[in-house]
Amino acid sequence: MPRISADTVAEHRANRLRALLDAGRDLVTEGGPEALTLAALARRVGLSRPSLYEYFRSREELVAAIVTDELPEWARFLERAVAGAEGVSAKVEAYLRAELGVITDGSHGAVVALSAHALPDASRELIRTEHERLLAPLVGVLEEAGVGEPGLRALLIHGMVESAARAIAPGREDHNETVIRALVGQVLHGLLGEVSSG
Template identity: 55%
Template structure:
């Protein structure tokens, strides 16, 4: 058992948990999702497997903990982004931009990748509950604007965000074009404005490459 250096056992456990989660994120970033296991994490931090089981009961429990730790900061960024724009279109655009910024940011890369990893249902339920926090400000924006079925509309916007983030990660250098197309699709649908904005975004992406 590692020596307790903090004033209380609770403080020691909290510090150790942060260390373990940081090490797990680094492991995923350096070696990929498949490299993450309780055994590999134990080796990385110099703990025995029994000591690690005091914090995580399984790999699924570890994955859920990594994602859950990111969600409060993520949610605060989303909420802050939506407080600025006065109109619904501006709020939807702000939501898409901040979500894509977060989902393509290296700090969150492990959490984003792990969300897509095959997990048992209890762990997936924990992650779904946390993601509902992210949709809250957008649902509220739709409701305040009098839009029908605000929860459904927010979920559909999130679907565009998820698809855009996946494309951005698989096609480096096209980030701005993908964001422009996602914004156009979410805000203008298939109207002329969408075509114009998507074309402009594609030009930016080609220039950046």
């Protein structure tokens, strides 16, 4: 029996799986989606290919595991951001800031790049379901505010956040805060709501 590095075999497997997922994400961040192969992952963590097959039978299974591992944590982060705010406007702003933070985090790009690759239908369905959970806190706030078609509105707002993320520049805090305030203003007040009706 192989030597384990935890109190139980289950803990050892959970720790090893965590290390594999983190190493896989690092490979994608460093070299793009093409860098993620079972051979490269085995080399990175010092496992033999047969040992790696105990965790992932194919590259597609590895990709799906990395993507579905990340999405629930992002969903919990967004839920906590909204729960910590008081009032509809503050909750929407908290959601926008949190989602923008997630999108501009380096690991997000790796996950998005991976999810664009061909995956089995079951994996795609799981990713789609988890992605919907990312919008759920915002949908809840919009429902609470009596906004019509809250699911559609949340999806459109998500598109605005993705656009704002492209305007974010590392190390330019004043500029980034201007982008965030413009995004919040656009979502909460619309374009014409921000100018005098004169």
